[in-house]
Amino acid sequence: MKAKLRSLLVAGAVSIMLSQPSVAADVEVDPWEGFNRAMFSFNDGLDTYALKPVSQGYKAIMPDIAETGVSNFFGNLSDVGTLLNNLLQGKFSNATQDFARIAFNSTFGLAGLIDVATPMGIEKHDEDFGQTFGYWGVESGPYLVLPFFGPTTVRDGIGRVPDYLVDPVRQLDDNGARNAMYATRIINDRAELLEAEKLISGDKYTFVRDAYLQKRAFSIVDGDGENYDESNF
Template sequence: MNASRRTIARLVAPVLALALVAGCATPPPADDKEAVAEWEQVNDPLEPMNRAVFEFNLAADKYAIKPAAEGYRAVMPKFGRERVHNILSNLNSPLVFANDLLQGEADRAVQTFFRAMLNSTFGLAGFIDVATPAGIPPHEEDIGQTLAVWGVGEGPFLMLPIFGPSNPRDTVGLVAEMFADPFDLAMANIGREYISYARMGMTGLDKREDLLDTLDEIQRTSLDYYASLRSLYRQHRASEIKNGRGGGEKIPAPGLSRTKSGEELSQSAQ
């Protein structure tokens, strides 16, 4: 296990262990139906700990992550940021393809395959997204979604250090992806792990820059910023698991672990 993966495992493992214990937390008395319904809806028995982690994340974001994203936006024109996003998205294609197959989504797997082929060749290694204009739009799949399709329950809501909103199922998926990503494995085999580190950093920077204005607006208009992000994350993941079929709007999750379009998140929060 390389250094970056050991560090991430140390960050998430204690929080995940506590979440698994909290999964056995006692709900309100069964005769208090209103309290039970609210407890089940919120699904956050670890809320005091989660809020403490959230405060840590806010501090890290204020003093390090957000300034880096603002600097990235200031020095890199939109055209350049879009090219970086395209390359990062293309590098993630093997994982998306594998999860398409594991979920039995043959049509989506075919789309992912041809999208990756087009963008890797005619799109110059993903520098240009030629697949979307050709009628093959992008979609996201991950191991957490695959576990959900296989019937694994989400467990209680969980706030991870730095990575943000999650749950035990998605946290297991996140850690698994760190060891299963073909690109990272290839870089490790040839002794170029620093390229994987750079990719990880650029992925976080790309996601945070995309959500700069959106998260500022949600924080400004929310009575409880933590509760708003918790709700948005759970709605988004429910929709992703169903691939948008009968699962409500596609609401992106604010956080480094699962984040999509800032524009969509802004619209959903209004």
């Protein structure tokens, strides 16, 4: 009972901290808020009038099984970057699992359309160069919203360059096929967020920024951050 009460107190304290970031903290993590808000507004307009309607149409038209197949296909491609970044971070166990996922999903899973690795018990990871730089100790730098690309930080934004270079889709020689793959992936990614965005409340800009920064901090330590250790309270 005592432990349960303590958990409740901890949860309450965390939620208060997360939902009411101080103004000082805002300035520290988001010194370019003016620019960022302008870019956010641009992206939000683009999303509202173009990307979101297309994604909603995609979700409405596509059978669930095909939607899952497309999602699995791009998930399998993303495992390539994850594998590389796990190697760069010296996480050989995770890299081994990534390699196994790619090998089995690309073959038994019919070019990645079926995710056979997950039911086989091979865990999926999510790594990119921004996380690798963070793992190496590079500070995130200020929060930054890029036109078209959305929320990032200076570190993660730079990380997108090598992410792009190792993207398997980029290796496609045929321009038309490559661009079709990029477009499908963007629509697929956006469609996956349709449910999640219902959680957004209050100032959308602040919500997205805080959610992004917290998720990145969480991802860099693979969810093993000291903030989540109850004994620290």
